[in-house]
Amino acid sequence: MGFLDGLMGNVSEVDIASVEKELEVIITDHERVEKAYKLIRDLIVFTNTRLILIDKQGVTGKKVDYHSVPYKSITHFSVETAGTFDLDAELKIWISSTVNPVTKQFKKDKSIYDVQKTLASYVAK
Template identity: 50%
Template sequence: MIDFTNKRLIAVNVGMTGKKKDFTSLPYSKIQAFSVETAGVLDLDAELDLWFSGLGNVRLEFKGSADIRTIGQTIASYVL
């Protein structure tokens, strides 16, 4: 699960049993570059790559039904 706020995005990874959760807070102010890849015919997942200063590359994958263009525009409005 990924939550987008006005200052950061929060990625939540749930373990296999559902009891263990990992919360990662990624502030927009640390994003140096980003890339948006839409879903295609054979590749059904859309991808958002973010490069953070001091952290490196983070890849987020979305199901084909996600509106990745709007997500990219939102990221751009906070980063640029």
């Protein structure tokens, strides 16, 4: 997957070194990025200690929301696959002490399964 997939709303795995460089101001000394996925401009980053959901906002993307979630705070998650007429798939993540889940929209592709599998490997430890 490449640039065109990103524009279409498909998720693509991102080079870890470039993500670590981008996140060097927020990750701790003993933290390392292990997997990262790009969804249009946003990132879903898995470190050895937490999940970081990065939402780039505005026209230029200079305003950035970093949502850090320790894996132990994730109570459950779900994947809703795309259908025949509904072309979007959704990943929902429930965090302890919150009512509504964090929701990420994916286009009809198989990459939602890669993200779900990675999330499961960290949460189900």
